[in-house]
Amino acid sequence: MKHSDYQSPAIHGVSTTHTRPTPTQEQLAALDMARTGQSFKIVAYAGAGKTTTLSLISENLRGRGLYLAFNKAIATEAQGKFPPNVRCQTFHSLAFRHVNRDITAKIQLPRLTPARLADELGLTAIGCERTIDGVKKSVTLTPAKLANIISEALSTFCKTSSAYPAPRHITAPSWMNETDAAALQQTLYPAFEQRWLQSIDPRHQAGISHDIYLKLWTLSNPIIPADFILFDEAQDADPLMMGALIRQDKQTIYVGDAHQQIYEWRGALNAMKRLPYPQTLLTQSFRFGEVIADVANVFLAALQESIPLQGNPNQHSTLAKSLVHGAKDAILCRTNATAMARLLEGLKLGHKVALQADSQRILRFCQGAENLKNGKSAYGIPELAYFGHWAEVQEFSETGEGGDLKTWVKLIEEHGTATITHAINSLSTQRHADYVVSTAHKAKGLEWQRVQISDDFLYDINQLAVKITPEELRLLYVACTRAKTLLDIHHISDLIHSLPHKKLIYG
Numbered sequence: 001m002k003h004s005d006y007q008s009p010a011i012h013g014v015s016t017t018h019t020r021p022t023p024t025q026e027q028l029a030a031l032d033m034a035r036t037g038q039s040f041k042i043v044a045y046a047g048a049g050k051t052t053t054l055s056l057i058s059e060n061l062r063g064r065g066l067y068l069a070f071n072k073a074i075a076t077e078a079q080g081k082f083p084p085n086v087r088c089q090t091f092h093s094l095a096f097r098h099v100n101r102d103i104t105a106k107i108q109l110p111r112l113t114p115a116r117l118a119d120e121l122g123l124t125a126i127g128c129e130r131t132i133d134g135v136k137k138s139v140t141l142t143p144a145k146l147a148n149i150i151s152e153a154l155s156t157f158c159k160t161s162s163a164y165p166a167p168r169h170i171t172a173p174s175w176m177n178e179t180d181a182a183a184l185q186q187t188l189y190p191a192f193e194q195r196w197l198q199s200i201d202p203r204h205q206a207g208i209s210h211d212i213y214l215k216l217w218t219l220s221n222p223i224i225p226a227d228f229i230l231f232d233e234a235q236d237a238d239p240l241m242m243g244a245l246i247r248q249d250k251q252t253i254y255v256g257d258a259h260q261q262i263y264e265w266r267g268a269l270n271a272m273k274r275l276p277y278p279q280t281l282l283t284q285s286f287r288f289g290e291v292i293a294d295v296a297n298v299f300l301a302a303l304q305e306s307i308p309l310q311g312n313p314n315q316h317s318t319l320a321k322s323l324v325h326g327a328k329d330a331i332l333c334r335t336n337a338t339a340m341a342r343l344l345e346g347l348k349l350g351h352k353v354a355l356q357a358d359s360q361r362i363l364r365f366c367q368g369a370e371n372l373k374n375g376k377s378a379y380g381i382p383e384l385a386y387f388g389h390w391a392e393v394q395e396f397s398e399t400g401e402g403g404d405l406k407t408w409v410k411l412i413e414e415h416g417t418a419t420i421t422h423a424i425n426s427l428s429t430q431r432h433a434d435y436v437v438s439t440a441h442k443a444k445g446l447e448w449q450r451v452q453i454s455d456d457f458l459y460d461i462n463q464l465a466v467k468i469t470p471e472e473l474r475l476l477y478v479a480c481t482r483a484k485t486l487l488d489i490h491h492i493s494d495l496i497h498s499l500p501h502k503k504l505i506y507g
Helices: 025-034 050-059 072-079 091-096 101-108 114-121 143-158 178-199 210-219 239-246 290-302 336-348 359-373 390-396 403-415 417-425 470-480 490-498
Strands: 040-044 065-069 086-090 126-132 135-141 228-231 251-256 279-282 318-320 330-333 353-355 435-439 448-453 465-468 483-488 503-506
Touching: 025 040, 025 050, 025 279, 040 050, 050 065, 050 228, 050 251, 065 072, 065 091, 072 086, 086 091, 091 210, 101 210, 114 143, 114 178, 114 390, 126 178, 135 143, 143 178, 143 210, 143 390, 210 239, 239 251, 290 318, 290 470, 290 483, 330 336, 336 353, 336 403, 336 417, 336 435, 359 390, 359 403, 359 417, 390 403, 403 417, 448 470, 448 490, 465 490
Parallel strands: 040 251, 040 279, 065 086, 065 228, 228 251, 318 483, 330 435, 330 448, 353 435, 448 483, 465 503
Antiparallel strands: 126 135
């Protein structure tokens, strides 16, 4: 189809009642590619109209479509933007429907604590040596610590495309030498294998993570019930998800931005760059003007991107000197701890503040944590029910399987349950708040008129060079591109000014 052949609404019998601006040349190029019937990828920069583009494509393709997202809220919101022939779901909901109910029911069961798991698997302490400053010291890996290593190995395995657990999925402590690490893997492997078999045994009455049933579903070599698939945020996919999609014998369109890959720590891989498919580009942002695009391009250039992001010529954007004490719509932080600190500061000043979090869950968790600290049971709170005391929760939160508890543990340790409970009870809804406090991770996919970047991002600047990790550059790119009209870069202005002019050291 030539670009001039584009027809709006009522194509292939699909009626749409909404109106859409005239597609850009980049959007029409993506539509051209989609109509060839082949799988391909759309590289979509921040605010570049990817949902609009996918909706346009789905109106022009025959049959049943499936839009896949990572987040339930995003999938629910997307359903209202796509024609009736497209169903919007998460990967997990797709898997949940097709896995034995006796397995998925285990999600609701309390999980084994490290101590209970160690007993269950018959683990015994292992002695080893650790070299600290050239001095060898004896270290004992307790049964509970070994149980944590196995829990983390299970989480790692579930994110891979491997068909069965293997010693390589067990990660030894980073300080171990190669020989001892290999020995530990072999020693723990039988228990690791047993833990996997327990997890997929409906008769074993211990809770599981959502990763387990997703892994089981992909191992069944599922045929996804759709004629074409639209996979959003593909840069955040792990090997498990990518493997399931690549095996489908149908057109799959992968959409994402490699520079917005900010979940590497939980198993995501740079899927957009690895996919062996042709690609089209969406580089024109509709969200913000050239001034904010210029800031984003500083980070993109540092990430060695040669194709710049284009600002919206019809959107006026400015850089604020400082929104620290002025009006703003969102404060974006690197960590949850800083976000809570900003929340507490705002409440102290009498501001109406909203937080990007499930406040009722935090309150329940705080109550359970307080019970455990006082030697009481946390019965009724699935995440905490099996723990005997708070120290066990702290240890479990450091594993991959217990990673979903880490945020809450950190907040409680830094601020205390009473302070957090009071702050949560003082929250405003986003609709009635003066501003929202969020982490950059939680802000991904969202936008506000006026955004302030917090002061807790990690980098080091000296006279000659800037030291920063690619992960931090990507996180800052995501954070700064949430703003539409006003962006406050006061706290990172030194970085913005230094990156184009000084030597860049990744580290």
